[in-house]
Amino acid sequence: MSVDNAPQIDAPLDDDAVLVVGHGSRREKSNEQVREVAADLESQLEIPVDAAYLELAEPAIPDAIGTLAPTCRRLTVVPLSLFGASHVKNDIPLAVQTARARHDGVTIRYGSHLGVHPSLVDLLDDRVRSVEADLGVDRAEDDVAVVVCARGSSDPDSNADVHKLARLLYEGRDLGRVEASFIGVTTPELDDTLHAVAKDRPDAIAVVPYMLGDGVLTGRIVDTAEEFDDEYPYVAAGAGDPLGTDHRVVDVLADRWREARSDSVEMSCDTCKYKVELSGYEEDKGGARAMLRSLVHEAEHADRDDVDDDPHTHDAPGKHVAVCTNQTCAESGATAVMEELRNSARDADCDARITRSSCLGQCGDGPMVAVYPDGIWYGGVTTDDADRVVSSHLEDDTIVSDLVHQTL
Known part of the structure; x- marks a missing residue:
């Protein structure tokens, strides 16, 4: 929605x-960018x-609302989020709903993500x-390919939006091709995408x-x-700047505010894994489960705050366990294996984070379980094996040799 076509607001702006809620970072420069965007939005809206920040920085959402209310x-x-993943769908709504109960004299609305x-x-x-200017190419004369690279998410709705953006960028512009890619969590990953695009021998690849x-x-x-540029001398390649605090980011935030204030917010619920059953994401379905996840997330922060007075910190776990829940592994019981690993790890109180993964490229040999930073991949793991993986590998650093599929 453009500013010109924004919903009409009849109520006066007094009061x-x-x-604006950013994610939060240990890098103060990133937190300052959120404050800069908020200041620019204030100048525009008057x-x-x-x-406020979800984590890793202050003030937290409840504190900021308590100040403004x-x-x-x-x-x-x-x-201030590019996509509608779990923070936008679960964590911020929980904070907003809690704030409504605490500040019943204030109308609190929740706007959409960017x-x-x-x-x-x-x-x-x-x-x-x-990037074209830096590489010395012109799309009107040269074959320029573009790769739009996002963070990557476990939310399929969020990842789908990256592909939509890539297609919209391609439409009506003299670009050879525009591909969507990710730096982690899901596929296609950036390195693979660059090599695939290079097979068409474009003059240049602009990564944004x-x-x-x-x-x-x-x-x-x-x-x-x-x-990649060093490896492929026949293709000029370079990366651009992030979106930053450009005025267009502020303009979109203003649009989202107008929508929320006029009760015309539209969320993408038709393909939201928390609303409908999507293949491979069945366990994520349901408002109660999503709310529980947010409550646990909030409680973990509160526990850390009480222990070390370091608000909203996420300490890196000793082990990160990735369970492939792509189609063939899911059909072999990967979701049940993941839940059993989590239960066993919770009972053992071991320092490990267990998450779902996209395809690990070993279809037919799963369910696949990868343990990092050790680089050990287990194949054919069943729920009966979960306790062994936890007690031997995660607790005692002893590899379960009969399950090893490969090592990296």
Whole structure:
């Protein structure tokens, strides 16, 4: 929705306020970008706008709402998030609902994430043109391919939006091809996408990080593009800047505020894994399960705050266990294996994080379970094997040799 076609707001703006919610980072520069966006939005709307963070930075959402609520009658919470994944669908709504109960004299509305918006497509195109200028190519004369690289998510709805953005960027522009890719969590990963695009022998490949800040993942995108450029001398390749605090990001936030304030927010529920049953994501279905996940997430932060006075920290686990839940592994019982691993690890109180993974490329040999940083892949794992993997490998660092499929 463009600003010109935004919903009409009849109520006066007196006593309105906005809270922009960023993810939060250990890098203060990234947190400052959220505050900068909030300040620019305040200048545009001419009403108070504050910033809050989901984790890793302060203020937290409840604290920020507690500060704003006494000063206004209508408060709109808008997530500074590119996609509608679990934070947007679960964690922020939980905080908003809790705040409504605590501040019953204030109308608190929740806006949509940034999502797929024409202004962001135009901003992406500008980032591509900057890479073209750096590489010395012109799409009108040269064959320029583009790779839009996002973070990657366990939410299929979120990942699908990256492909939609890539297609919208391609339409009506003189680009050879535009592909969607990811820096982690799901496929296709950036390195694989670059090699696939190179087979068409374009003159140049412009990689654009579809991220707001220039954090660790953006750095990985830039490094991957540089490594590819060194490996393929016949294709000029380079990475652009993230979206940053460009005025178009602020414009989209303003649109999302107008939608929320006029009760015209539209979420993409037709393909949301928390609303409908999607193949491979059956265990994620259901509002109660989603709410439980958010409550656990919130409690984990509270426990850390009480112990070490370091708010919203996420300590890296000693082990990260990835369970392939793609189609063939799922059919072999991978979801049950993952749940049994989690139960066993919880009972043993071991320092491990167990998550689902996209395809590990060993179809037919699953369910596949990969343990990092050890680089051990187990194949054909059953629920009966879960206790052994936890007690031997996760607790005692002893590999379960009869289950080993390969080592990296």
